[in-house]
Each structure stands twice: as C-alpha cells, then as structure tokens.
Amino acid sequence: MKMTGSEETLLPVSSDQDIIKARQKGRDLAAWADFALVDQTLIATAISEIARNIVTYARRGTIVLRIEEEPDRLGLVVIACDEGPGIRDVAQALGDHYTTSHGLGMGLPGARRVMDDFAIESKLGEGTRITMKKWRTKQAVPQS
Numbered sequence: 001m002k003m004t005g006s007e008e009t010l011l012p013v014s015s016d017q018d019i020i021k022a023r024q025k026g027r028d029l030a031a032w033a034d035f036a037l038v039d040q041t042l043i044a045t046a047i048s049e050i051a052r053n054i055v056t057y058a059r060r061g062t063i064v065l066r067i068e069e070e071p072d073r074l075g076l077v078v079i080a081c082d083e084g085p086g087i088r089d090v091a092q093a094l095g096d097h098y099t100t101s102h103g104l105g106m107g108l109p110g111a112r113r114v115m116d117d118f119a120i121e122s123k124l125g126e127g128t129r130i131t132m133k134k135w136r137t138k139q140a141v142p143q144s
C-alpha cells in the first residue's frame with residue numbers, strides 16, 4: 001500500500017465488510033505512520049465504532065483517512081460523513097450509555113476517549129460528520 005502525506009484514502013461504508021475494511025485500513029495507515037502498536041489498536045477501534053454507527057444509524061456513508069503533518073507532530077485524521085438522520089443532542093450522545101438502539105452507548109464516548117481530538121457536527125435530517133485525530137510527536141533528528 002502506497003501512502004504519502006498528501007494522499008487520502010476514501011472508504012465507502014455500508015456493510016459489516018466495509019467496517020472491517022475501514023478498521024484494517026486505519027491500522028495499516030497508523031502502522032505506516034509509525035504509531036505505537038497500542039495506538040494502532042486504539043485508532044482501529046475508534047474507526048470501527050464510528051463506521052458501525054454509520055451503518056446502524058445512517059445505513060451508508062464515507063470515511064476518509066489521511067496523515068496531517070505539523071512541524072513537531074504527525075496526526076492521523078479520520079473524517080466520517082453520512083447523510084443519515086443526524087444526532088438530536090450531541091452532548092447527550094457523547095455521554096456514557098446513551099443509546100437509541102439498545103446498544104451499550106459506548107461507541108462515541110469510547111472513540112472520543114482514545115483519540116486526541118474529537119469533533120461532531122450534526123444536523124437533524126441532514127447528517128453527521130465526525131472528525132477525529134490521533135497525534136504522535138516526531139522523533140528528534142540527531143544533529144550532525
């Protein structure tokens with residue numbers, strides 16, 4: 001898999017198979033970007049939860065994965081978009097155990113906990129966009 005900082009991976013999400021694929025692509029990108037093993041797993045898990053929500057609540061959507069580079073740190077960015085029903089109360093949905101589907105209500109709060117940045121934009125009847133990022137510091141380059 002070829003990946004550079006300027007490239008994006010766009011993943012359609014509408015089935016269990018797509019959820020598994022998005023999870024795997026996230027892990028691959030995290031490994032490629034030299035995230036620690038534990039972070040690779042956390043990123044993959046967060047992607048999986050957000051992808052599962054797309055399929056459950058919006059039926060279909062997309063997940064974009066990309067690397068964002070800053071002078072001192074490198075971020076793995078996940079953007080999940082759907083045109084589903086939207087979330088009535090985002091603050092409530094981010095609380096532990098809130099569910100409208102007899103789930104555990106732990107997908108959103110769990111993903112927020114394991115990622116560094118987490119933002120939800122949602123409009124009833126229009127859809128939901130979740131942007132989440134995990135950062136790692138760049139290793140210092142030895143002075144010559």
Ligand SMILES: Nc1ncnc2c1ncn2[C@@H]1O[C@H](COP(=O)(O)OP(=O)(O)OP(=O)(O)O)[C@@H](O)[C@H]1O
Nearest residue numbers: 053057086093099100101103104105106107108128
């Ligand atoms: N993409 C989405 N579109 C519309 N509503 C959503 C979306 N994602 C989450 N929600 C709403 O937010 C609630 C909380 O989501 P969360 O993932 O935390 O829990 P859950 O899906 O109910 O259970 P689980 O712990 O199994 O994930 C959902 O029950 C649903 O009402």
Ligand SMILES: [Mg+2]
Nearest residue numbers: 053103107108
């Ligand atoms: Mg969920």
